[in-house]
Amino acid sequence: MSKELSSGLKIFFQNGENNNKKYIIDTNYLLNIFSLENGSKYFEALKMSSEKLYIPFIVWLELCYNVDNKKSETDSELISYQNYLKKIDKEKSKFKVTDIKTKISDIFQQAIIKNSDQKGERHNKSIVEILKKVETKEVVDLLDKLNIIITNSIDEWKQGEAHKTSEEIKGHIKETEERFLELQKLVLDGTIQVGEPYNDDRLEQFLEECNAREKQNIPPGNSEEDLAKSSVKRWGSLSIPAKYGDMLVWLEMLDIAQKDNNKDIEYILVSDDVEKDDWLHQKTNKLFPAMRIEFFSKTEAQVSHLKAKDFIMQITKEDVIEVEENLNSDADELSAPNSETKHIASAFDELVSDESETIDFNDYFEDYSKDDTVIVPARSTGFREVFLGENRWYSIRMKDDRIKYIKYIAAYQTYPKSEITYIAEVDDIIDSPYASGKKMILFKSQARKLKKSIPLGTDTNAFQGPRYTNINNLLNADNTDDIFRKED
Numbered sequence: 455m456s457k458e459l460s461s462g463l464k465i466f467f468q469n470g471e472n473n474n475k476k477y478i479i480d481t482n483y484l485l486n487i488f489s490l491e492n493g494s495k496y497f498e499a500l501k502m503s504s505e506k507l508y509i510p511f512i513v514w515l516e517l518c519y520n521v522d523n524k525k526s527e528t529d530s531e532l533i534s535y536q537n538y539l540k541k542i543d544k545e546k547s548k549f550k551v552t553d554i555k556t557k558i559s560d561i562f563q564q565a566i567i568k569n570s571d572q573k574g575e576r577h578n579k580s581i582v583e584i585l586k587k588v589e590t591k592e593v594v595d596l597l598d599k600l601n602i603i604i605t606n607s608i609d610e611w612k613q614g615e616a617h618k619t620s621e622e623i624k625g626h627i628k629e630t631e632e633r634f635l636e637l638q639k640l641v642l643d644g645t646i647q648v649g650e651p652y653n654d655d656r657l658e659q660f661l662e663e664c665n666a667r668e669k670q671n672i673p674p675g676n677s678e679e680d681l682a683k684s685s686v687k688r689w690g691s692l693s694i695p696a697k698y699g700d701m702l703v704w705l706e707m708l709d710i711a712q713k714d715n716n717k718d719i720e721y722i723l724v725s726d727d728v729e730k731d732d733w734l735h736q737k738t739n740k741l742f743p744a745m746r747i748e749f750f751s752k753t754e755a756q757v758s759h760l761k762a763k764d765f766i767m768q769i770t771k772e773d774v775i776e777v778e779e780n781l782n783s784d785a786d787e788l789s790a791p792n793s794e795t796k797h798i799a800s801a802f803d804e805l806v807s808d809e810s811e812t813i814d815f816n817d818y819f820e821d822y823s824k825d826d827t828v829i830v831p832a833r834s835t836g837f838r839e840v841f842l843g844e845n846r847w848y849s850i851r852m853k854d855d856r857i858k859y860i861k862y863i864a865a866y867q868t869y870p871k872s873e874i875t876y877i878a879e880v881d882d883i884i885d886s887p888y889a890s891g892k893k894m895i896l897f898k899s900q901a902r903k904l905k906k907s908i909p910l911g912t913d914t915n916a917f918q919g920p921r922y923t924n925i926n927n928l929l930n931a932d933n934t935d936d937i938f939r940k941e942d
Contacts, residue, residue, distance in 0.1 A: 474716075474718050474719050474720065475506055475719070475720050475721075475722055476506055476507075476508055476710075476714070476719050476720070476721050476722070477503055477506055477507050477508070477722050477724050477760075477765065478508050478509075478510065478703070478707050478710075478721060478722065478723045478724065479500070479507055479508070479509050479513065479724050480513060480703065480723065480724060480725035480726075480727060481513045481516040481517055481520070481727075482725060482726050482727050482762075483496065483500075483724050483725065483726070483762050483765075484509070484513065484517045484637075485517065485520055485524050486762065487500060487633060487637070488521075488524045488525070488630045488633060488634070490531060490623065490626050493626075493629075493630075493633070494629075495766055495770065496762065496766065497633055497636075497637075498770055499765060499766040499769040499770050500637075500646075501640070502769050502770060503769045504640055504645045504646045505645065507646050507647060508647050508648075508649070508710055509641075509646060509647070509648045509649065510648075510649045510702070510703050510706035510707070510710075511648065511649035511650060511651055511652060511706065512649075512694070512699060512702040512703055512706065513649075513703060514641075514648050514649070515687055515689060515694070516687070516699065519687060521634065523839075524630075525627075525630055525631075526888075527844060529627065529887075530887050530888070530894075531623055532620070532623045532624060532627065533887040534884060534887070534894070534896065535619065535620060535623060536620065537884050537885065538882065538884070539612065539616055539620070541884075542608070542612075544604075544605045544608050544609075547601075547604050547605065547608060548597075548601040548604065548605070549597050549600055549601060549604075550597070551588055551589055551593065551594060551597065554588050554593070554597075555585050555588055555589075558581075558584060558585060558588065559581070559585070562581050649706050649709075649710070651689060651690075652689065652692055652694070654691075654692070657692050657694065660698075660702060660705055661695070661698070663701075663705060664695075664698040664701045664702065664705070667701055668681060668698075668701075672744070673732045673733065673742050673744065673745055674700045674701065674703075674704050674732045674733045674742075674745065675697075675698060675699065675700030675701035675702075675703075675704065675732060676701075676732050677700075677730035677731065677732040678870045678871075679730050679834050679870070679871070680697050680698075680699065680700055680730065680732070681697050682697070682834070682869065682870045683695070683696040683697040683699075683834070684696075684697070700727070700732065700733070703723075704745070707721060707723065707749070707757070708748075708749065708752055708753060711749070711752075711753035711755050711757075712752065712753050714755075716755070717753070717754035717755050718755075719755050720755070720756045720757070720758060721749070721753075721755060721756070721757045721758075722757070722758050722759065722760050722765075723741075723757070723758070723759045723760070724759075724760050724761075724762060724765045725759065725761075725762075726761055726762050728761070729838070733745075733759065734759060740758070740759065741757060741758065741759050745757070746758075824859075824924060825856070825859060825860075825922035825923060825924060826859055826860060826861040826862060826924060826925055827860070827861065827862040827863070827864060827877075827922065827923050827924060827925045827928055828850075828852070828860055828862070828863050828864070828895070828920050828921070828922055829863075829864045829865075829866050829874060829917065829920065829921045829922070829923065829928070829937075830847055830850060830863060830864070830865060830866065830920050831866050831868050831917040831918070831919070831920075832847075832865045832866065832867055832868065833867075833868050834867070834868075834871075837865055837867055837876075841865050841876065841878075841901060842876070842900070842901060845878070845896070845897040845899070845900055845901070846894060846895060846896045846897055847863060847865075847894070847895045847897075848886045848888055848889070848892070848893070848894035848895070849886035849888050849889035849892035849893065849894060850886075850892055850893055850895070850919075850920050851891070851892055851893070851919075851920070852883065852892075852893045852920070856922070857883045857893070860880050860883060860895075861879065861880055861925070862877055862878065862879060862880060862925050862928075863877070863878050863880055863895050863897070864876065864877045864878075864928060865877075865901065866910075866917045866934070868917070871907075872909065872910040873907040873908060873909050873910065874904070874907060874908040874928070874934065875903060875904060875907045876901040876902065876903050876904065877901060877902055877904060877928075878897040878898070878899070878900070878901035878902065879897065879898040879899065880895055880896070880897065880898065881896045881897055881898040882895075882896045883895050883896070884896065908928070908931050908932070908933060908934060908937070909933050909934070910933065910934050911933040911934045911935030911936070912935055913934070913935060913938075916934050916935075916938070917934075921937075921938070923937050923938065
């Protein structure tokens, strides 16, 4: 066996001890440096490793296309929070004597004794006597004291925590602009290396390679989701097909490794774009063997992959607090279904992927109106960036009298998926800051993936817009026809 062939086996026995690394940064990482929660950690790691970074040109171009959207997300966060504060009505928090009387009446609401006989009349009079005792001055005074405590606490919260949160969001808008300018400076002065813009010849060469890879189904970038994209990104006179975005990242990685001509460098792709299963092997969670072999055979260097949180930990030695992990922890502490709701929550959990966070359903399986779930059609980019990425959905038309009944939102992923795949609990429904007369739905937590997706039925026009149903109909459906057939 030749030395070259035998050394190729090393790619399957990487131990991570190679200190000569070059990190290839993907678009999703760059966009996260502008995020409200952990943007500072993403940016700090970027700066600390700047001399070891490489940003492919196609990644930089995609960033430029998405900066405005990312900035508007922060603006909408502020608008949403301000709307939330406006909706807080202290008067609704106050207790009244009628509230207590209603509570007591509910205890005796079951009519066991007939009202027509003497025992029934005596029974009803005894309840009236109990209610009269609640109307005393002593009870009213107690409620007044309680209401003062409640309203004062709300005022303190508004002046303290709520004000602090508003100021943090406002400050983040300014920080986002400053961070982008600083990133531009790091690129302009050469601290961070960005790939050379394509010219006609290079793009033609790349597209020929992409076309061949598509026909031969060679990863990465060969997912149905990617190849279904029909838009283009423009650079000068060049038109770059969006469907080849991931393939172009890979080809640029091969290019830079060949130019470096240093087999001792380990090239590490930093990306969280793993949902499409065209980069990482599901069992090993590593780049596909075919990709690692291709990279080595063309460059003699090794290639690997890191998720963003692992990259940040490796560079800064500090952890990134992940939303999903926190939600799991909170759910474990808070979720304790009572006997009446436990069997329903269990049935729901049977249909939802174990890898998602647990949702507490204690308060949500009582007397729902007929339609407590809205199903929204979502194209791939909006689904990934908004439904999953922002934990909300906008902008949809919804009658005001529907809003109080909606407890869940499900995503129907349009062609080529054509399936209902994720579901989330609804936290609030507010006016959309992006479209007059439409609504924005805010999720209580991250959407959960159904263990078994619900495919489109025979009615191919079922999701031209939002559809409403009951959660039980949704979870028990084999296809989308079943959901609405059960309502007929």
